[in-house]
Structure formats: C-alpha cells, structure tokens
Amino acid sequence: MAFFPASLENLIDKFASLPGIGRKSAQRLAFHILSLPEGEAEGFANAILEAKAHVNCCKVCQNLTEGEVCSVCASNRRDKSTVCVVSEPRDVLSIERSHEYNGVYHVLHGVLSPISHVGPDDIRITELVKRVSDADSEISEIIMATNPDTEGDATAMYISRLLKPFDVKVTRLAYGIPVGSNLEFADEATLLRAIEGRIEL
Amino acid sequence: MAFFPASLENLIDKFASLPGIGRKSAQRLAFHILSLPEGEAEGFANAILEAKAHVNCCKVCQNLTEGEVCSVCASNRRDKSTVCVVSEPRDVLSIERSHEYNGVYHVLHGVLSPISHVGPDDIRITELVKRVSDADSEISEIIMATNPDTEGDATAMYISRLLKPFDVKVTRLAYGIPVGSNLEFADEATLLRAIEGRIEL
Numbered sequence: 001m002a003f004f005p006a007s008l009e010n011l012i013d014k015f016a017s018l019p020g021i022g023r024k025s026a027q028r029l030a031f032h033i034l035s036l037p038e039g040e041a042e043g044f045a046n047a048i049l050e051a052k053a054h055v056n057c058c059k060v061c062q063n064l065t066e067g068e069v070c071s072v073c074a075s076n077r078r079d080k081s082t083v084c085v086v087s088e089p090r091d092v093l094s095i096e097r098s099h100e101y102n103g104v105y106h107v108l109h110g111v112l113s114p115i116s117h118v119g120p121d122d123i124r125i126t127e128l129v130k131r132v133s134d135a136d137s138e139i140s141e142i143i144m145a146t147n148p149d150t151e152g153d154a155t156a157m158y159i160s161r162l163l164k165p166f167d168v169k170v171t172r173l174a175y176g177i178p179v180g181s182n183l184e185f186a187d188e189a190t191l192l193r194a195i196e197g198r199i200e201l
Numbered sequence: 202m203a204f205f206p207a208s209l210e211n212l213i214d215k216f217a218s219l220p221g222i223g224r225k226s227a228q229r230l231a232f233h234i235l236s237l238p239e240g241e242a243e244g245f246a247n248a249i250l251e252a253k254a255h256v257n258c259c260k261v262c263q264n265l266t267e268g269e270v271c272s273v274c275a276s277n278r279r280d281k282s283t284v285c286v287v288s289e290p291r292d293v294l295s296i297e298r299s300h301e302y303n304g305v306y307h308v309l310h311g312v313l314s315p316i317s318h319v320g321p322d323d324i325r326i327t328e329l330v331k332r333v334s335d336a337d338s339e340i341s342e343i344i345m346a347t348n349p350d351t352e353g354d355a356t357a358m359y360i361s362r363l364l365k366p367f368d369v370k371v372t373r374l375a376y377g378i379p380v381g382s383n384l385e386f387a388d389e390a391t392l393l394r395a396i397e398g399r400i401e402l
Contacts (some may be wrong), residue, residue, distance in 0.1 A: 003294045005267040011252040014245045018230050027291055033249055034256055034265070041253040044215045045246035045294070048234055051212040054241040055235055066206040090228055093204045136209050 029074070060131070062107040062124045064089045079103045081140045085128065085159065087147065089110045095145065103143070106131065112157040113145055117159055125159060132166050141169045148175055209235070261332070263308040263325045265290045273305055281306045282341045286360065287328065288312045288348060296346065304344070307332065312347055312356040326360060333367050342370045349376055 004012065008030060010031075012137060015026035033041055057063065058070035062082075065071070072078055074128040082103030086092055092105050110123040120126075132139055146152035175193035177186050186194070206215065207343075209231060216227035234242055258264065265366035266272070271278055273293075283304030289310060296302050311324040312354055333340055343364060347353035361371040376394035378387050382401075387395070 003297050004258050004290070005265055007248070007252045007267060008265060014248045019233050020226065020229065025221065028221065029254065029400045031290070032220050034252060036253075043251055045249040046315045047208070047212045047215045048242055048246040048249075051208045051231065051235060052237075052239065054208045057208050064206060064209060066208060089205070089232070096204050175224065 057107075057109075061105045062109060062127055063092055063105055064107075069092065077102075081138050082143065082147040083128075083139055084130070084143045085156075086145045087123075087152065087155070103141075106142075106154070108146070112137050112158055113151045120158065123155075125162065128159065129162055132163055132168055135151070139168055141171060144170060144172045148173070249277075258308075260312075262306045263310060263328055264293055264306055265308075278303075282339050284329075284332070284340055284342070285344045285346050286357075287346045288353065288356070289322075292346065294342065295348075298379055304342075309347070309356070312352040313359055314352050321359065326363070329360065330363055333369055340369055342372060345371060345373045349374070 012023075012026045015029045016023050016033065018026075021029070031046065032160070054066045055064050058065045058073055059068055060073040061070060063070045063072065067074075068163040074163055079102050083106050084095060084101060084103055085106045085108060086095070087108050087110060089107055092107065095101050095105075101180075106124070106128050108123045108128070110118055112118060112120065112123070128142075131137060132142070142159075144156035144159065146155045151179065156172055160172075162163065163170055167192070175190065176197055177194050178191065180194055183191070212231045212234065213224075213227045216222055216230045217224050219227075222230070234245065236287065238289070239258070254377060255267045256265050257267070258275055259266045260269055261274040262271060264271045267274075281301050284307050285296060285302060285304055286307045287296070287332050288309050288310060290308055290310075293306050293308065296306075307329050309324045309326065309329070311319055313319060313321065329343075333343070343360075345357035345360065357373055361373075364371055372380070376391065376399055377398055378384065378391065378395050384392070
C-alpha cells in the first residue's frame, strides 16, 4: 500500500530498518527529514557517509577511532600494563565516565553467544591473545568487564582460560549492590554475589 | 566529553536531533549505521537526499507527491465534489486504509495553535479557500477531519467560518465510542459526544 511518493516510501523503509524503530516512528522521522531546511538534510546524509568512511577500529585495542591508533592507546599517560576487556565501544565510554580507570582497553565487539551463532572467531578474541602473548608485551593484568549476564560471564570465563598459559592476572569487575540503591530491592542473585564478594573493613 | 571519533559524534548528534530519539538511542542507531555494509549506508544517505529532492506538495491538495499533482487528485475515479481536510499527510494514509472514502483531500500541514505560534498563514488554509472560491470549483462538501482535540476542533471551527460565504456544506467527522471498544472504558468526553451524536435506528 504505497500511498506516499516512492522516494518517501524508500526513506521510511530505511528508517524502519534501524534497530528499535517501527513503521510509525519511521514515518515520523522521514516527515521530519522532509521538513528540514535543504542544507540540514544534506548534512544528515553526509554525516552518515563520513562516519562510515572515516571510522575504523584502533589496531591495538579495536575501539572505534578515525586514525590508526585511538586516543587512549596513543596517550603516554595511560597505564599500558592493565587492559580492561569490554564487549562494545559504548562500554568504554561508560568506564571513562567514572574517571577512575587509567589503563587501556580491548573491545571485543560482541560476546560469545551460541544461540545467536557468535563463536570465538566472530569477536576480537584472537587480537587480545596476540596482545598478551606478544614478546614485548607489558600487560600484567586483564580486567574482564563484559556485562554481568550469562553470555558476558561465559565470555569472561572462556577468555580467562585462554589466557592461563601467559603470565597475566585475569580479574573480573565486582558484582554487588549498586551504589545509592536499597537492599530491599536488590534481587537474590545480586545479593548472593554481594555477600560472596564482601570485603573486610 | 567526546570519547568517540569526531565523525561518529557528528552522526550521533544528527540522530539525536530527530524527534523522539534520545542520546542513547542515537548512539545505538549510529553504531548500527557503522555496522552496515558499505553500499547500505550509502543507500541510506541517498534515500535522505532523494526524498528531500523529489518530494514536494501536490499543487491541488498539498499532499506530498513527486509530480505536480498527486495520484488522488489526478485520478478520474475520485469524486472531486467532496474534499476531506486533514492536518497531516499521514492522516490521508489512515483514511485511505478504511477503503470507504472516495473523495479528494486537502492537507493543512498543521493545525492552528496559538501556544506554538502557528497562525492561519502558517498552514495551508489560503489554498483551501482558493480551491473552494475558484470559479470552476465543483466542490459541494468539505469534511473537516482534523484530530478531535482542542487544536483540531479550533482549526475546524475557524475554517468552517471562513467558508460560510461560499455555497458548500461543511461537516465534521463523527465523535463516538471506537468500534470494538467497551462503554466501561470510554472517557466522559467521548461518551458525552456519543450521546449527543446518537442516531435513530
């Protein structure tokens, strides 16, 4: 049922193909684009082309960057002996926001997931092992910071086993009650992990 | 806090400027664009440019179209004596879906809204009056199908007064209980309108 002009239908289709955007939202977005001044719509189209053309993966940590090496890996102030392993580029952003971590990163671009047919070769595990096994590697600790769910846990476990032969400490982010929350509302699994991981004061 | 490459930040900004898309969703959409094959991202950018370049307003009914006149206005099978006035192009789609209406349309591209500073000159009211007042006009009925809310009602009322001098019947879509719904859940305003608009069986 194409009641809209073909090029508008096409734009709606494109928006509807994005994750989390349904047919109605896609229509709304396409109408918004049509209502933009000429230059702005062009700017949007160019932003897509330029991001696609310029953004690639850092050859060290696989995080998204525009050059060969990302700003974190290129920095002299970062501690190259500690590597925090995350599943997605946005997780780097979350950790950077805490202003607490001074090491470098490794971005896996996914987690192991047998259900979605994601195996060890589909994410950047080989690159991590290569970084650790490299002759002039200064890495002494790998912090596994994949999400605390089944797939994130399995990925962390898998990688920690792969790294056993090398002389590095593999750690995992602490589980526990989120700061500012209430014991009353903590689920049992979290509470159990919080008790297991209790520390001496 | 630009932790992402500049061109990626720019793309995120563009998505975040769309209506109903927050910062987090914009990130998700931008990452999706980066994960697309080369050709598809280009296709997206082109879809924006082409929709913007080719879509314009039908010179008769102001609905969106690619030619001079839209398919509804160009059709011989449509009854040109009845004009259904709607606020947005998507409303045409909704009415066409009912497969009940055989007249033509007039798209206002908005409703009168003093709060948002939308006055009579900001929407396509002049074009409607011109259509009705035209010497060789065949229009005998105008159906006001703006939304049944304060602004839609006010717009319908305003236009019906403007059209008083001309020899046309101005009607309004019926208010009432939606088909398939339950009296129990109908709000009072709807129920009141349903009682007022009752018909003899």
